[in-house]
Amino acid sequence: MATAPIPRISPAEYLKLEEETGQRFEYLNGEVFAMSGGTYPHNLISTNLIQRIGGLVREKGCKTMTSDQRIVVMETGLETYPDVSVICGKVQLAGVHGMAIANPVVLVEVLSKSTEAYDRGEKSAHYRRIESLQEYLLIAQGTVRVERYRRAGNNEWVLSEFTDVGGVLELASLGIEIPIAAIYDGVEFGAGGGQ
Secondary structure, three states, X not given: OEEEXXXXXXXXXXXXXXXXXXXXXXXXXXXXXXXOOOOHXXXXXXXXXXXXXXXXXHHHOEEEEOOOOOEEOOOOOOEEOOOEEEEEOOOOEEOOOOOEEOOOOEEEEEOOOOOHHHHHOHHHHHHOOOOOOOEEEEXXXXXXXXXXXXXXXXXXXXXXXXXXXXXXXXXOOOOEEEEHHHHOOOOOOOOOOOO
């Protein structure tokens, strides 16, 4: 998630900034925000999900993307980098440089102290405006807690929370189930760098 805003810039300047610095920035209405790096537990959880989901959906015509893939919210103009994205069927590219994905089915954010309020609030509000999005996951890294928001129709979203490491997360939009233990495989709670 973003840290401090940089003065308003054009889409061309945004692309140039990313190219010249080699960093990722979130972009909305001319404002860019530097994306912070993830901790070891954060990256491990993301990797666990990418591997697990990717292995289960590949044969279904879906692709699982890392945090290097930019997503665009067409209705609001937000361009950002979720921790994990899943796209099914034909990929729709758009955004200021035409390479951001506009049609994810599932998005995942691994929470940290610096991003949690934004991921739950403003960013979540942007994500819910993506027409193709069916499920949005918020995953804690310092404790076992997975929150799944599932589109129920008429712009209603239903929350389910998973706090038992022995539980199973169902992603109905993908037709798969993932053991909660697999999401947290290798994560040591209470170890340094957890948030």
